[in-house]
Amino acid sequence: xxxxxxxxxxxxxxxxxxxxxxxxxxxxxxxxxxxxxxxxxxxxxxxxxxxxxxxxxxxxxxxxxxxxxxxxxxxxxxxxxxxxxxxxxxxxxxxxxxxxxxxxxxxxxxxxxxxxxxxxxxxxxxxxxxxxxxxxxxxxxxxxxxxxxxxxxxxxxxxxxxxxxxxxxxxxxxxxxxxxxxxxxxxxxxxxxxxxxxxxxxxxxxxxxxxxxxxxxxxxxxxxxxxxxxxxxxxxxxxxxxxxxxxxxxxxxxxxxxxxxxxxxxxxxxxxxxxxxxxxxxxxxxxxxxxxxxxxxxxxxxxxxxxxxxxxxxxxxxxxxxxxxxxxxxxxxxxxxxxxxxxxxxxxxxxxxxxxxxxxxxxxxxxxxxxxxxxxxxxxxxxxxxxxxxxxxxxxxxxxxxxxxxxxxxxxxxxxxxxxxxxxxxxxxxxx
Amino acid sequence: xxxxxxxxxxxxxxxxxxxxxxxxxxxxxxxxxxxxxxxxxxxxxxxxxxxxxxxxxxxxxxxxxxxxxxxxxxxxxxxxxxxxxxxxxxxxxxxxxxxxxxxxxxxxxxxxxxxxxxxxxxxxxxxxxxxxxxxxxxxxxxxxxxxxxxxxxxxxxxxxxxxxxxxxxxxxxxxxxxxxxxxxxxxxxxxxxxxxxxxxxxxxxxxxxxxxxxxxxxxxxxxxxxxxxxxxxxxxxxxxxxxxxxxxxxxxxxxxxxxxxxxxxxxxxxxxxxxxxxx
Numbered sequence: 154x155x156x157x158x159x160x161x162x163x164x165x166x167x168x169x170x171x172x173x174x175x176x177x178x179x180x181x182x183x184x185x186x187x188x189x190x191x192x193x194x195x196x197x198x199x200x201x202x203x204x205x206x207x208x209x210x211x212x213x214x215x216x217x218x219x220x221x222x223x224x225x226x227x228x229x230x231x232x233x234x235x236x237x238x239x240x241x242x243x244x245x246x247x248x249x250x251x252x253x254x255x256x257x258x259x260x261x262x263x264x265x266x267x268x269x270x271x272x273x274x275x276x277x278x279x280x281x282x283x284x285x286x287x288x289x290x291x292x293x294x295x296x297x298x299x300x301x302x303x304x305x306x307x308x309x310x311x312x313x314x315x316x317x318x319x320x321x322x323x324x325x326x327x328x329x330x331x332x333x334x335x336x337x338x339x340x341x342x343x344x345x346x347x348x349x350x351x352x353x354x355x356x357x358x359x360x361x362x363x364x365x366x367x368x369x370x371x372x373x374x375x376x377x378x379x380x381x382x383x384x385x386x387x388x389x390x391x392x393x394x395x396x397x398x399x400x401x402x403x404x405x406x407x408x409x410x411x412x413x414x415x416x417x418x419x420x421x422x423x424x425x426x427x428x429x430x431x432x433x434x435x436x437x438x439x440x441x442x443x444x445x446x447x448x449x450x451x452x453x454x455x456x457x458x459x460x461x462x463x464x465x466x467x468x469x470x471x472x473x474x475x476x477x478x479x480x481x482x483x484x485x486x487x488x489x490x491x492x493x494x495x496x497x498x499x500x501x502x503x504x505x506x507x508x509x510x511x512x513x514x515x516x517x518x519x520x521x522x523x524x525x526x527x528x529x530x531x532x533x534x535x536x537x538x539x540x541x542x543x544x545x546x547x548x549x550x551x552x553x554x555x556x557x558x559x560x561x562x563x564x565x566x567x568x569x570x571x572x573x574x575x576x577x578x579x580x581x582x583x584x585x
Numbered sequence: 586x587x588x589x590x591x592x593x594x595x596x597x598x599x600x601x602x603x604x605x606x607x608x609x610x611x612x613x614x615x616x617x618x619x620x621x622x623x624x625x626x627x628x629x630x631x632x633x634x635x636x637x638x639x640x641x642x643x644x645x646x647x648x649x650x651x652x653x654x655x656x657x658x659x660x661x662x663x664x665x666x667x668x669x670x671x672x673x674x675x676x677x678x679x680x681x682x683x684x685x686x687x688x689x690x691x692x693x694x695x696x697x698x699x700x701x702x703x704x705x706x707x708x709x710x711x712x713x714x715x716x717x718x719x720x721x722x723x724x725x726x727x728x729x730x731x732x733x734x735x736x737x738x739x740x741x742x743x744x745x746x747x748x749x750x751x752x753x754x755x756x757x758x759x760x761x762x763x764x765x766x767x768x769x770x771x772x773x774x775x776x777x778x779x780x781x782x783x784x785x786x787x788x789x790x791x792x793x794x795x796x797x798x799x800x801x802x803x804x805x806x807x808x809x810x811x812x813x814x815x816x817x818x819x820x821x822x823x824x825x826x827x828x829x830x831x832x833x834x835x836x837x838x839x840x841x842x843x844x845x846x847x848x849x850x851x852x853x854x855x856x857x858x859x860x861x862x863x864x
Contacts, residue, residue, distance in 0.1 A: 238706035241858030246599035261704045266629045278621040
């Protein structure tokens with residue numbers, strides 16, 4: 154990285170806990186009077202502080218699209234605020250070799266009493282655009298916002314959708330060398346979101362540097378090539394999105410989320426009848442928790458049958474980011490598996506087809522159980538996790554659509570469409 | 586990364602508290618925003634109120650009527666220039682209003698702009714300054730009424746009236762100087778918000794707004810030098826009514842305002858870095 158556009162060195166931000174650092178005259182006066190007394194030996198009572206960021210360093214090259222990811226409270230918004238110059242760091246520094254604009258919110262400074270037209274200029278100026286710049290792009294902004302008819306109406310009369318569209322239209326026409334975007338894209342209706350995401354992607358591919366802050370790995374995987382994972386205020390991982398996703402998925406335990414081997418730990422979960430020995434995800438790239446949405450992958454589990462009293466069946470429970478169970482699968486549907494197995498070590502493998510899972514993070518409960526009578530020998534919650542991403546090459550269900558794509562699963566089902574005949578013009582016949 | 590691009594601007598974000606060229610460069614880059622923010626405030630204020638612009642006139646006009654009845658008719662205070670007391674008083678209130686409104690608007694301005702301060706960067710100093718600009722606009726509207734009043738009361742116009750504008754600028758400067766301090770301190774000590782209106786109210790008595798400085802015994806008059814607004818109000822009226830303008834005292838007033846303002850700017854810059862954390 155010979156020519157970084159952002160250089161962050163040892164950034165730290167300390168917050169004083171409690172009354173948001175606000176104090177009163179009385180405290181200041183009493184503090185001032187008490188100060189000489191304190192010098193007479195007594196220790197100054199230390200205020201409780203909290204480091205929201207600690208020793209954060211990174212370089213970002215010109216034209217890179219970098220995702221900043223982390224759980225709530227990891228320091229993402231603090232970093233964002235420092236980069237946007239909203240608050241100063243407590244120590245360290247950032248060097249920016251280009252002008253920066255940040256979108257922590259769309260419509261910052263919008264005034265409800267003013268017309269859409271006035272607000273475009275106001276918001277543009279607040280975001281750092283010159284009047285001439287806004288005027289030059291005015292028509293484009295208006296067209297993008299789809300609120301032409303209401304330009305001279307005070308924005309307080311706008312629907313929330315119109316408001317957001319207008320606000321985003323201004324933001325989308327910012328032309329900084331560095332664009333910092335918070336998760337503001339979760340606004341507006343679906344078709345408008347698509348437009349915004351498309352606009353963002355064109356910004357990134359247009360040689361501009363984009364920093365995208367989110368706790369949603371799917372969105373980051375789609376938009377960025379590199380990710381920085383923040384955890385407890387420090388950089389926990391920095392590198393290609395897939396690798397960082399692996400660390401993010403691994404959580405705080407540090408264990409590889411794609412493979413767990415209980416034999417190495419010396420203690421296998423289970424009952425007197427069966428024990429779970431290991432479980433692993435086998436994708437295209439060994440050891441990577443990132444799964445290309447189009448490719449199939451396998452989940453494998455090793456287990457030990459200790460008695461031949463019950464039929465013991467391995468099963469897997471898949472949960473998405475919202476914690477909803479997407480599906481459960483097991484081998485008990487086969488006649489031969491409904492009988493007790495002879496004691497020994499077994500390996501079961503199942504294959505999840507490509508174009509079936511939706512994008513996002515999934516965690517897997519790994520269990521071995523008996524269905525008749527109902528016995529759970531081992532049930533390890535969230536033992537494995539992986540990240541399904543769509544590289545957006547157009548041959549997934551997504552096609553070239555870049556917007557939000559809901560659904561717990563995204564199966565590519567067989568479709569047929571055939572031409573039935575000539576155009577039937579219903580409108581004309583209706584008028585007649 | 587040395588001389589590859591000499592035109593490149595490097596922006597350094599660090600926990601500095603020292604004033605640097607970057608601050609001035611920033612303020613200059615964002616100069617358009619000052620007008621846009623001021624324009625927003627003016628528009629919104631007059632758009633929201635059904636009486637609109639009339640509010641800018643109603644306040645000094647009522648004050649003038651009350652003062653005329655109380656101090657002129659009842660207490661027998663006279664104007665020192667050869668003008669009716671009502672005109673004398675209204676002239677004082679016009680320039681005083683510029684200061685008082687500017688100061689109170691600007692001291693509240695940062696708190697009122699929390700949504701901006703926590704969401705986007707621009708030199709924060711524009712916020713209190715924009716509040717001053719709106720007070721200037723109000724004073725401009727009041728001045729139109731003042732001129733009308735002078736015509737109505739047959740007060741002669743003098744060439745010295747041209748000095749009224751730079752003198753009013755000193756009033757705006759005083760308001761800006763204190764406003765920088767108060768807006769920043771208001772975030773730290775919310776007491777400011779309660780103390781300041783009281784302070785402004787007291788100051789109107791310590792300033793020859795509804796009385797003439799010549800009413801005061803000579804030995805007390807020295808103390809008025811410490812109050813830059815005394816010189817401003819005196820000077821403003823002198824410029825309007827053609828009496829000798831106290832240039833020396835105005836110079837002192839402007840100097841005091843400049844020093845207070847410069848210190849205020851430095852302090853403001855220091856506090857600015859944590860505004861978002863305190864708001």
